[in-house]
Amino acid sequence: MTPEHIALQALLGRYSVGPRHLVEPGPSDEQLALMTQAALRAPDHAELVPYRFKLVRGAAKEGMAALFADAARAAGKGEEGAALDAERALRPPLTVAVVARIDAGHPQVPAHEQWAAVGGAISNFLTAAHLLGFGGKMLSGAKVRNPAIAAAFCEPGETLLGWIALGTPARRPAGPARKPGPAEVLVAWTGGARHG
Numbered sequence: 073m074t075p076e077h078i079a080l081q082a083l084l085g086r087y088s089v090g091p092r093h094l095v096e097p098g099p100s101d102e103q104l105a106l107m108t109q110a111a112l113r114a115p116d117h118a119e120l121v122p123y124r125f126k127l128v129r130g131a132a133k134e135g136m137a138a139l140f141a142d143a144a145r146a147a148g149k150g151e152e153g154a155a156l157d158a159e160r161a162l163r164p165p166l167t168v169a170v171v172a173r174i175d176a177g178h179p180q181v182p183a184h185e186q187w188a189a190v191g192g193a194i195s196n197f198l199t200a201a202h203l204l205g206f207g208g209k210m211l212s213g214a215k216v217r218n219p220a221i222a223a224a225f226c227e228p229g230e231t232l233l234g235w236i237a238l239g240t241p242a243r244r245p246a247g248p249a250r251k252p253g254p255a256e257v258l259v260a261w262t263g264g265a266r267h268g
């Protein structure tokens with residue numbers, strides 16, 4: 073197998089690993105920089121880089137846990153729900169909040185193209201983490217719309233998309249249950265023949 077085939081096989085083996093199955097260590101600063109470089113290689117019309125990744129680790133995890141717990145209480149989840157949501161913040165070795173900076177009035181690049189760039193960046197970031205031996209999962213939930221949480225993570229004009237939980241996978245991920253095969257996704261376009 074060529075190095076390209078090996079890389080592709082590794083990519084095809086990427087599955088999300090949820091926070092419950094992530095243990096120490098998380099990626100180092102150097103590895104996080106590589107993952108961010110990979111994110112920056114995603115297609116991005118006009119190179120707007122319409123996103124920022126905000127690293128949550130160490131003592132900052134406690135702050136995020138308190139915000140999550142308050143949001144759970146505000147959503148009527150009670151103390152048990154608050155503890156569960158706090159645990160979601162504390163458990164992964166490292167969390168990266170993803171915020172989008174969409175310029176809705178951009179003269180050249182409509183908002184949907186900027187969102188596509190954000191998605192590509194997330195995907196490359198997670199794939200790079202996987203290639204470095206880490207596991208991760210992008211998560212959102214109703215709490216991204218909690219005003220206190222949104223204000224804590226976003227500058228004016230930014231939108232909180234969610235969080236990428238990162239760490240070392242404690243077990244092999246189960247893999248996808250519902251993804252279609254490539255033949256369902258890659259289809260021949262016959263519009264020209266129909267209208268020709």
Ligand SMILES: Cc1cc2nc3c(=O)[nH]c(=O)nc-3n(C[C@H](O)[C@H](O)[C@H](O)COP(=O)(O)O)c2cc1C
Nearest residue numbers: 086087088089194209210211212213233234247248
């Ligand atoms: C922006 C975004 C938000 C997501 N939010 C959630 C979420 O809140 N809960 C969840 O279970 N999956 C969420 N997902 C999906 C998972 O990250 C994951 O992609 C999905 O479970 C499929 O697994 P796979 O990556 O192994 O194919 C989200 C994905 C994206 C791109």
